[in-house]
Amino acid sequence: MKYTNTALLATLITVSLxxxxxxxxxxxxxxxDVHSSQGQIELNVKWVQGILDNQGIPTTTFFTDxxxxxxxxxxxxxxxxxxQAYEPLARVFGDWILQKRRYREHNIANVIGSTRRxxxxxxxxxAVNDTANTDLLFVYNGHGSQSQSTPDLVTxxxxxxxxxxxxxxxxxxxxxxxxxxxxFTQCYSxxxxxxxxxxxxxxxxxxxxxxxxxxAESAYRLAEGCSASIETDDYRDYTTYFFAALSGNERxxxxxxxxxxxNDDGVTTFREAHFFTLEEAYSTDLSRSSSEDYLTQxxxxxxxxxxxxxxxxxxxxxxxxxxxxxRYNIPLTxxxxxxxxxxxxxxxxxxxxxxxxxxxxxHQERExxxxxxxxxxxxxxxxxxxxxxxxxxxxxxxxxxxxAAAISERTDYATLIEVQNQDKALDTTLLxxxxxxxxxxxxxxxxxxxxxxxxLVEYGSASQRxxxxxxxxxxxxxxxxx
Amino acid sequence: MMTxxxxxxxxxxxxxxxxxxxxxxxxxxxxxxxxxFAAEGxxxxxxTQIPKREMLRHFLEGYKQSCIIAxxxxxxxxxxxxxxxxYRITWLIGGILLPAAGAAIAFSLYKQPMTALPTLALAxxxxxxVHRLVDILAGNASRGRQR
Numbered sequence: 001m002k003y004t005n006t007a008l009l010a011t012l013i014t015v016s017l018x019x020x021x022x023x024x025x026x027x028x029x030x031x032x033d034v035h036s037s038q039g040q041i042e043l044n045v046k047w048v049q050g051i052l053d054n055q056g057i058p059t060t061t062f063f064t065d066x067x068x069x070x071x072x073x074x075x076x077x078x079x080x081x082x083x084q085a086y087e088p089l090a091r092v093f094g095d096w097i098l099q100k101r102r103y104r105e106h107n108i109a110n111v112i113g114s115t116r117r118x119x120x121x122x123x124x125x126x127a128v129n130d131t132a133n134t135d136l137l138f139v140y141n142g143h144g145s146q147s148q149s150t151p152d153l154v155t156x157x158x159x160x161x162x163x164x165x166x167x168x169x170x171x172x173x174x175x176x177x178x179x180x181x182x183x184f185t186q187c188y189s190x191x192x193x194x195x196x197x198x199x200x201x202x203x204x205x206x207x208x209x210x211x212x213x214x215x216a217e218s219a220y221r222l223a224e225g226c227s228a229s230i231e232t233d234d235y236r237d238y239t240t241y242f243f244a245a246l247s248g249n250e251r252x253x254x255x256x257x258x259x260x261x262x263n264d265d266g267v268t269t270f271r272e273a274h275f276f277t278l279e280e281a282y283s284t285d286l287s288r289s290s291s292e293d294y295l296t297q298x299x300x301x302x303x304x305x306x307x308x309x310x311x312x313x314x315x316x317x318x319x320x321x322x323x324x325x326x327r328y329n330i331p332l333t334x335x336x337x338x339x340x341x342x343x344x345x346x347x348x349x350x351x352x353x354x355x356x357x358x359x360x361x362x363h364q365e366r367e368x369x370x371x372x373x374x375x376x377x378x379x380x381x382x383x384x385x386x387x388x389x390x391x392x393x394x395x396x397x398x399x400x401x402x403x404a405a406a407i408s409e410r411t412d413y414a415t416l417i418e419v420q421n422q423d424k425a426l427d428t429t430l431l432x433x434x435x436x437x438x439x440x441x442x443x444x445x446x447x448x449x450x451x452x453x454x455x456l457v458e459y460g461s462a463s464q465r466x467x468x469x470x471x472x473x474x475x476x477x478x479x480x481x482x
Numbered sequence: 483m484m485t486x487x488x489x490x491x492x493x494x495x496x497x498x499x500x501x502x503x504x505x506x507x508x509x510x511x512x513x514x515x516x517x518x519f520a521a522e523g524x525x526x527x528x529x530t531q532i533p534k535r536e537m538l539r540h541f542l543e544g545y546k547q548s549c550i551i552a553x554x555x556x557x558x559x560x561x562x563x564x565x566x567x568x569y570r571i572t573w574l575i576g577g578i579l580l581p582a583a584g585a586a587i588a589f590s591l592y593k594q595p596m597t598a599l600p601t602l603a604l605a606x607x608x609x610x611x612v613h614r615l616v617d618i619l620a621g622n623a624s625r626g627r628q629r
Contacts, residue, residue, distance in 0.1 A: 220533060221531065299524070300547075301540070301544035302598075304524055305524065306523075306597055307520045308520075308522055308523070308597075309594070310520075337521045338521040341522075341526075444522070458593045
């Protein structure tokens with residue numbers, strides 16, 4: 001009886017210790033300077049912070065210049081707030097986009113540090129070491145740059161134009177004992193999948209401590225965050241869909257369009273959220289998980305170049321392909337891939353045509369601006385010196401308003417407005433076409449992933465299959481560890 | 483006679499080397515052609531989505547790894563020449579052992595032979611054409627056949 005009670009007590013203590021080991025999170029966000037620190041990034045960070053807070057996950061947040069005085073975010077003001085009187089001057093002499101831009105300090109709560117490299121790196125080391133035995137989630141919302149050599153040299157673009165490479169982050173997280181999961185949404189983010197491997201530069205050996213995650217893109221492509229949408233309310237990066245699936249709610253509070261919990265066990269895992277994003281995202285992102293990256297890296301030389309079989313194997317990627325193909329009215333016949341490639345080619349052709357059209361419009365815009373500037377500066381030469389005392393005087397005595405009114409009367413100014421409006425409309429058209437093209441590329445990629453998974457089963461060694469399964473298992477965790 | 487046998491040996495060595503060296507590029511070419519007509523293949527999307535240096539890296543890696551197959555394929559070309567291409571009648575089907583070797587590789591080394599068979603058969607056929615061209619360029623066609 002005594003031994004039974006002791007055993008029971010030991011079990012209870014062990015169980016309570018296990019339930020005490022929950023998840024923690026690190027959020028890093030913002031641009032590398034105020035001009036690249038869009039309000040949408042700030043909104044993303046706040047939203048993710050809220051989701052993590054609702055889940056009871058302690059979160060350490062780093063954002064731009066932390067709590068220093070001075071603007072670190074820009075946003076687009078609404079039409080009503082724009083000073084209409086000076087609009088002609090902005091259109092002719094300035095950057096029309098900047099006319100609607102305003103700057104302010106961020107209003108994210110509980111920011112403990114800046115993202116300047118020399119401040120962030122030691123803080124990250126400390127945060128990572130403090131959570132060495134706890135499941136840790138790392139989320140980045142900002143910008144990134146490409147590597148000109150190996151994928152591990154892609155960077156996070158941090159405040160004050162500093163950077164951190166995937167290789168460097170690998171060395172920071174390497175000493176950990178507990179699972180480490182990551183979400184990167186920036187351009188060229190796929191290079192950060194090297195975090196899942198033992199060697200950050202090359203090789204297929206997966207890290208012994210579980211490390212896995214999700215990126216918006218490959219190491220070689222731009223993400224949705226580098227599109228025009230980042231300046232609008234139509235911004236829909238990987239975070240938008242991924243965390244909507246995890247939380248059950250969109251950014252605007254609406255319930256997600258379908259249940260992301262595909263196995264109906266009452267918990268949405270990271271992997272389920274990723275599949276939800278793959279299916280639901282209508283963006284320019286070709287997102288990927290670490291296990292998918294593994295499949296792509298693994299494919300051996302004697303299989304890589306071969307044309308795949310027509311018939312898809314039976315796995316989750318094949319199912320996703322079929323679901324998406326139905327959504328885009330692609331008949332599931334033997335001609336499906338030809339059909340998809342035809343649509344992709346057609347859309348790509350439209351993208352190229354629209355880009356050319358926009359290039360021509362911008363050339364026309366510059367010529368019109370130059371003509372107007374030359375004409376106006378011959379009458380009012382002080383217009384060419386916006387930071388001079390003479391210009392200030394013009395502003396103070398109301399002469400700028402008169403000049404702006406005079407500009408409005410000109411027919412070439414009306415043409416300029418039309419050209420600038422067409423340019424803006426083309427931005428929207430181009431974005432939509434790029435998003436459409438990405439859906440077709442996604443369909444082809446899902447087919448490829450379906451084949452790759454089957455090939456791993458058939459041709460992979462036992463250790464390779466085990467490595468793949470370990471990554472899948474790492475991805476199949478819920479947001480909050482039990 | 484010695485000169486003739488030395489020339490013959492040299493020809494065999496050149497044939498072996500040439501077919502071995504071309505085996506992988508021809509395999510990749512065949513696979514790419516078939517992928518293009520099937521509208522599906524890694525290389526079709528990689529061309530626009532990854533840097534060309536990455537594609538080259540994969541190609542060179544495959545070149546290195548495939549030597550274990552390419553060198554015996556070169557030897558098959560030599561055997562084909564010795565058995566078939568030197569004789570007046572069988573010269574007509576000279577090179578046929580190469581697509582046959584491709585088919586044999588598909589059935590022996592691949593768990594799903596039909597995945598690789600079209601590519602390997604086409605690659606073998608192209609190598610057989612190269613084999614015949616080399617034969618013709620070496621003047622064997624005009625000099626007649628060994629009895």
